[in-house]
Amino acid sequence: MTPAIVCRNLTKQFGAFRAVDAISFDVQPGEIFGFLGANGAGKTTAMRMLCGLSYPTSGEATVAGYDVYREQEKIKRKIGYMSQKFSLYENLTVRENITFFGGIYGLSDKVLKEKREAMIGTLGLSNEAGKLVGSLPLGWKQKLAFSVAVLHDPAIVFLDEPTGGVDPITRRQFWDLIYAAADRGITVFVTTHYMDEAEYCDRISIMVDGRIEALDAPRLLKERYHAADMQDVFYQLARKAVRSDN
Amino acid sequence: MIRVEQLSKTYGDVRAVREVSFAVERGELFGLIGPDGAGKTSLIRILTTLLRADSGTATVGGYDVVTDYRAIRNTVGYMPGRFSLYQDLSIEENLHFFATLFGTTVRENYAVIRPIYEQIEPFKKRRAGQLSGGMKQKLALCCALVHQPTVLFLDEPTTGVDVVSRKEFWDMLGLLKSQGMTILVSTPYMDEASLCDRIALIQEGKILSVDTPAAIPGQYRGILLAVRADEIYALLKDLRALPWLKSCYAFGESIHCTVGQPADAARLREALTGHSNLEVKEIPASIEDCFIQLMNP
Numbered sequence: 001m002t003p004a005i006v007c008r009n010l011t012k013q014f015g016a017f018r019a020v021d022a023i024s025f026d027v028q029p030g031e032i033f034g035f036l037g038a039n040g041a042g043k044t045t046a047m048r049m050l051c052g053l054s055y056p057t058s059g060e061a062t063v064a065g066y067d068v069y070r071e072q073e074k075i076k077r078k079i080g081y082m083s084q085k086f087s088l089y090e091n092l093t094v095r096e097n098i099t100f101f102g103g104i105y106g107l108s109d110k111v112l113k114e115k116r117e118a119m120i121g122t123l124g125l126s127n128e129a130g131k132l133v134g135s136l137p138l139g140w141k142q143k144l145a146f147s148v149a150v151l152h153d154p155a156i157v158f159l160d161e162p163t164g165g166v167d168p169i170t171r172r173q174f175w176d177l178i179y180a181a182a183d184r185g186i187t188v189f190v191t192t193h194y195m196d197e198a199e200y201c202d203r204i205s206i207m208v209d210g211r212i213e214a215l216d217a218p219r220l221l222k223e224r225y226h227a228a229d230m231q232d233v234f235y236q237l238a239r240k241a242v243r244s245d246n
Numbered sequence: 247m248i249r250v251e252q253l254s255k256t257y258g259d260v261r262a263v264r265e266v267s268f269a270v271e272r273g274e275l276f277g278l279i280g281p282d283g284a285g286k287t288s289l290i291r292i293l294t295t296l297l298r299a300d301s302g303t304a305t306v307g308g309y310d311v312v313t314d315y316r317a318i319r320n321t322v323g324y325m326p327g328r329f330s331l332y333q334d335l336s337i338e339e340n341l342h343f344f345a346t347l348f349g350t351t352v353r354e355n356y357a358v359i360r361p362i363y364e365q366i367e368p369f370k371k372r373r374a375g376q377l378s379g380g381m382k383q384k385l386a387l388c389c390a391l392v393h394q395p396t397v398l399f400l401d402e403p404t405t406g407v408d409v410v411s412r413k414e415f416w417d418m419l420g421l422l423k424s425q426g427m428t429i430l431v432s433t434p435y436m437d438e439a440s441l442c443d444r445i446a447l448i449q450e451g452k453i454l455s456v457d458t459p460a461a462i463p464g465q466y467r468g469i470l471l472a473v474r475a476d477e478i479y480a481l482l483k484d485l486r487a488l489p490w491l492k493s494c495y496a497f498g499e500s501i502h503c504t505v506g507q508p509a510d511a512a513r514l515r516e517a518l519t520g521h522s523n524l525e526v527k528e529i530p531a532s533i534e535d536c537f538i539q540l541m542n543p
Contacts, residue, residue: 038408039379138282164406165434167281167449168538172495179479193408194435196498200478218499229498231409231437238410 002065004029004156004187005050009059010068012045019045021210022059029155032178032188034198034218037207038238043191044160046207050189051158052076064155077106080149080186083160087145090134094125097133098148105152119147139170143177150181157181159190163197175200195231206234208241247272247397247428248293253302255288255451262288263299264451270397270430270444275423277442277459278432279533285451286432287327290401293430294324307396320348323395325386327402333375337366337385340374341392348393355394358425362418363388380411387418398422400431404438416441436534447537454540459533466531466539468492471511472500475521488517495538500525502535 005027012020020042027033037043048054050063052072061068064078088097098119102112120129123143133141142162150157159178163171175197182188190201198204198218205215214221214237218230227233248270255263263285270276278286291297293306295315303310309317331340341363345352352359366384369377374385383403390398400419404412416438419429423443431442439445439459447454447462455462475481482501485494490513492504503514508528515526531539 038410161406165282167284167541168436168534169495169541170281175496179482183479193406195409199498200496234409235413238408241410 001029003027004031005033005061005063005189007050007059007061010046010049010056010061011058012042012049012054013057018210020049020056023207023210023212025205025212025215027156027187027189029187030182030185031203032182032190032201034201034204035189035191035207036198036204036234037191038241038243040243041207041238041241042210043207047158047160047189047191050075051079051081078155080152080154080157081160082145082149082157082162084142084162084164085160088133088141088148091132093130093132094120094136094144095129097144098151101148102151107152115151119151123147139166139173142166142170143174146174146177146181150186153184154186156187156189159188161191161193163192163194171197195229195234198230198234204230206237208237209243213237247274248276248304248306248430250289250293250304251302253289253292253299253304255285255292255297255299261451263292265302266448266451266453267302268446268453268456270428272428273423273426275419275429275431275441275443277439277445278430278448279434279436279439279445279537280432280448281434283450284448286448287401288451289448290324290399290430290432294322294399295319320393321396323390323393323398325390325398325400325403327405329382329386331374331382331386331389334373336371336373337377338370340385341388344389345392350393352392355392358394359388359391361421362391379407380414383407383411383415384418391422395427397428397430400429402432402434404433404435412438436532436537439533445533447533447540449537449541454537462533462536463531466536468504468506469508469510470529470531470535471503471505471514472497472525472527472529473503473514473518474500474523474525475518476523477521481518481521484518484521488514493539493542497535502529504539 003026008024009022010020011022023046035043049056049068052068052075056068063075066074092100098116120126128136163174178188203217205212221233225233225236251267253263253266280286288297292299292311293304295311295318306318307321311318341352362384366381404415423429442459444458446456482496485501485503494503511526518524
């Protein structure tokens with residue numbers, strides 16, 4: 001099987017500052033890949049290159065089989081993206097948001113209509129479909145935003161801290177959606193500050209100062225670092241960081 | 247130092263704070279723990295006199311939040327959730343500005359801020375807008391402390407911050423507490439509960455429980471089991487099909503299930519014989535387990 005993401009010595013330099021320093025990894029189709037790191041480690045910069053939003057300085061990478069230098073537009077058609085900061089338009093209704101993003105992703109009217117009504121049913125939002133997204137509780141917004149990000153059945157969905165500030169029950173319902181998407185074969189690339197969520201990933205990488213310091217299944221990382229939980233693994237690695245954000 | 251009685255605040259249809267009551271003692275590190283939208287910020291804004299409650303009363307340091315608001319503003323420190331210092335002023339200038347606002351000088355209260363200020367002092371000529379997140383936070387804390395407040399209010403100081411910086415920040419709070427400062431801090435991270443003397447769990451404007459972090463797990467109803475196997479997602483699906491489980495949800499590397507009887511652990515093992523490397527063990531409830539149970543009474 002061709003990997004969903006192949007990354008070899010991917011580097012991004014801003015002037016004298018090497019934000020991402022020769023990172024290499026593969027992500028398999030249907031895998032839930034946790035992309036962790038301290039603030040300022042280079043996660044966002046790396047993610048922007050993989051989403052086709054920024055050119056690498058050097059190194060190679062393909063996403064869904066497309067090259068990050070030459071085929072950025074093709075990459076954008078094959079991925080979904082959601083972050084805590086930007087997800088949906090607050091001043092559009094639930095139904096309008098789904099229609100808008102479905103249109104952007106190039107779904108036909110017929111397919112879009114079917115998917116939209118199915119999604120509203122699955123999420124239990126039938127009574128809220130005509131309400132403004134801004135009026136929904138945060139947890140519902142986040143679940144809706146995720147569903148919109150995978151509306152077009154992308155090969156890979158990128159999630160940037162999707163569950164920040166969400167209550168413990170909704171956070172788990174959100175992970176149910178992630179598991180279900182991965183079960184359908186969608187590759188999930190996710191960042192989080194909740195270390196218990198790192199445990200839900202098939203494999204995780206931990207970035208420190210632009211480099212990937214560790215990459216493995218959570219259980220193997222805990223064994224290697226003699227740690228009781230991922231929080232401890234993360235702490236052991238990230239405390240050595242010289243950089244912080246900005 | 248803080249007394250809150252039957253406080254309520256409504257925004258249109260949203261009941262942000264619903265008949266909340268609690269008290270914080272002098273020198274206590276008190277945590278307000280709950281997700282976004284729980285009412286933490288509204289509560290802190292009422293206590294710092296930036297927002298008027300619809301009903302109920304509150305006092306801070308003996309002063310009423312409505313009638314004595316000026317006295318409260320002079321005596322409390324407040325670090326809002328959003329960075330709100332002057333980005334165009336340097337570290338030093340921000341600090342002097344806030345000291346002057348409170349009619350004091352940095353020198354006069356230097357002892358209070360020293361342990362924190364020393365960490366950013368090498369960059370004191372740098373503009374606040376150019377600082378890293380961790381440094382901004384330290385500066386904001388210094389500015390909130392520069393007039394030697396009697397009570398310090400911190401609204402989600404560790405949200406969106408990585409594990410290492412979070413630990414550093416809590417170390418600083420521990421230091422302030424050891425100097426006798428009364429601190430009320432809000433956080434969405436359940437694992438920070440154990441760092442407080444007492445906590446209030448809050449959800450949808452209501453307080454679910456107030457107690458010491460050690461005592462709250464004692465209120466857990468039923469027996470909590472941690473279940474593990476090789477195929478976690480398949481395990482979760484199988485567990486959800488068992489109607490006699492009182493609850494069942496993913497929790498880090500395992501799945502937590504609540505059962506009624508000690509014998510249910512064996513019953514659970516029998517129901518899951520198809521799974522390889524199955525492990526079922528009884529565990530004490532964490533704050534997050536308690537929160538989940540309190541959300542579904």
